[in-house]
Amino acid sequence: xxxxxxxxxxxxxxxxxxxxxxxxxxxxxxxxxxxxxxxxxxxxxxxxxxxxxxxxxxxxxxxxxxxxxxxxxxxxxxxxxxxxxxxxxxxxxxxxxxxxxxxxxxxxxxxxxxxxxxxxxxxxxxxxxxxxxxxxxxxxxxxxxxxxxxxxxxxxxxxxxxxxxxxxxxxxxxxxxxxxxxxxxx
Amino acid sequence: xxxxxxxxxxxxxxxxxxxxxxxxxxxxxxxxxxxxxxxxxxxxxxxxxxxxxxxxxxxxxxxxxxxxxxxxxxxxxxxxxxxxxxxxxxxxxxxxxxxxxxxxxxxxxxxxxxxxxxxxxxxxxxxxxxxxxxxxxxxxxxxxxxxxxxxxxxxxxxxxxxxxxxxxxxxxxxxxxxxx
Numbered sequence: 001x002x003x004x005x006x007x008x009x010x011x012x013x014x015x016x017x018x019x020x021x022x023x024x025x026x027x028x029x030x031x032x033x034x035x036x037x038x039x040x041x042x043x044x045x046x047x048x049x050x051x052x053x054x055x056x057x058x059x060x061x062x063x064x065x066x067x068x069x070x071x072x073x074x075x076x077x078x079x080x081x082x083x084x085x086x087x088x089x090x091x092x093x094x095x096x097x098x099x100x101x102x103x104x105x106x107x108x109x110x111x112x113x114x115x116x117x118x119x120x121x122x123x124x125x126x127x128x129x130x131x132x133x134x135x136x137x138x139x140x141x142x143x144x145x146x147x148x149x150x151x152x153x154x155x156x157x158x159x160x161x162x163x164x165x166x167x168x169x170x171x172x173x174x175x176x177x178x179x180x181x182x183x184x185x186x
Numbered sequence: 187x188x189x190x191x192x193x194x195x196x197x198x199x200x201x202x203x204x205x206x207x208x209x210x211x212x213x214x215x216x217x218x219x220x221x222x223x224x225x226x227x228x229x230x231x232x233x234x235x236x237x238x239x240x241x242x243x244x245x246x247x248x249x250x251x252x253x254x255x256x257x258x259x260x261x262x263x264x265x266x267x268x269x270x271x272x273x274x275x276x277x278x279x280x281x282x283x284x285x286x287x288x289x290x291x292x293x294x295x296x297x298x299x300x301x302x303x304x305x306x307x308x309x310x311x312x313x314x315x316x317x318x319x320x321x322x323x324x325x326x327x328x329x330x331x332x333x334x335x336x337x338x339x340x341x342x343x344x345x346x347x348x349x350x351x352x353x354x355x356x357x358x359x360x361x362x363x364x365x366x
Contacts, residue, residue: 004197011197012204019209041289043333051209053287054216057223058248059340062281062292068248096296097277097344099252107247109239117241120252122346159250161277161344162294 019048020055029169031177033077034069034158038166041067058107066095066161072105074180080155082110082148084185085137088156090178091130095163097121100134102146105153112147119144132178138186156180213286220246220287221259224338228259231267233341233361238351252346254354258339258363262332266308266366269339273301274357277344282307284334291330298328305330306366307339339363 026046028035040049041063053060061068073079074086092098101118104110109117119134125144126132135141138150148154158177165175213219223245228234235256239249249255260267271280273295280303281292293303305328313331341361343354 001193004193005200007194007197008200009204011201013208015201015205016208016212019205020212041292043288043290045288047209047213050286050288051212054213054219056247057216057218057220058246059220059281059283059287059338060289062279062283062289064292064297065279065281065294065342097346099250101250101252103248108244109241109251111241117251120344120346157248157250161279162296 016051020052029167029175031069031171031175033071033073033075033180034177035071036067036069036165038063038067038169041065042167056107061159063166066159066163067165069158069160069177071156071158071180074182076182078182079153080136080180081185082151082154083138085135085139085141085183087181087183088134088136088146088178089131089181091132091176092121092158092178093160093163093165093169093175095121095160095165097161098163099159099161100124100146101157101159102136102148102154103157104151105155110147110149110151110154112149114140114145114147116145116147119146134178137183220283221285221336221338224257224259228257230259230261231363231365233258233358233363235355235358250342253342253344254351254358255343256341256358256361258341258361259336260307260332260339260363261336262307262309262312263335264365266306266312267363268304268366269307269361269363270302270304271341271361272357273298273303274343274353276346276350276354278303278357279342281340281342282330282332283338283340284332285336286334287338288333290333293328304328307332307363309335 040060134144279294343357345351345354
């Protein structure tokens, strides 16, 4: 009897803990390495996402404002490592503005000598065809360099503001996201 | 043997209930959610600037550093609230969150279609109490209904390049939220 209760409490609580720390909220839109949860910016946010938001203390971006896409891995599924050189290249979905920001896994900005934590669509240097390349890595690079500060793990957040991308978006053809490719590691 | 199996089955069922109950109750119990964090710096029914996030210090995780942010922590228990913010040169948005951090409404400068985003915030009961003739003039005034008596209005002004930070702060400094 007691054993059964203890098992129940242990499994139930660890299940909750796992669900809230591993970020397994439902209803995400995954395009390449990027996943967004447009529904989290509406009253229809699901209970798991609500519990995650309550635990982390963040405010989800409202759906009339924009949508955020998170990348924790490269296109090959390897976790993003701040000691490696990573190339982000391509175009973004239609939006009036977008921002690209680098965070540690807890959602803090990462300190670095260049004091750069991200790019806005206005700051970025583009190629002749409108696409762009961002070098994400620990060492300074010419062009768009997003420093990682050498942290072991990080994630990239691409936020689209005033955009048609939302809950109805399903595929990369509607919303082309930049590719994330790992280069050399130091 | 069967007895043990039954106990285990019961334990698993109970585990499922514990799991669901904790997921549902947690948002109500969380002591460090966004509303609690903001309450530490924001008095009720006033617009206060939120410090720009830095690697050392940020009031909330995952804040977009390209934006200047101000927050009005509202309380509608004494009546509706009037809110206004002028529109800057760059992107400006106003998002509304309930007491439990659910985004229930957001509007940006272009959707507002004017030089000022101006609206009245009230509860469903207060809206029902509006006199009839006011309901007619309400056609040209934006009314937002809050599902909860308290909550957050988050005003965000984009500084697309570092040189635009001062302009974005200027927009936010002119934002107003006050009890009617």
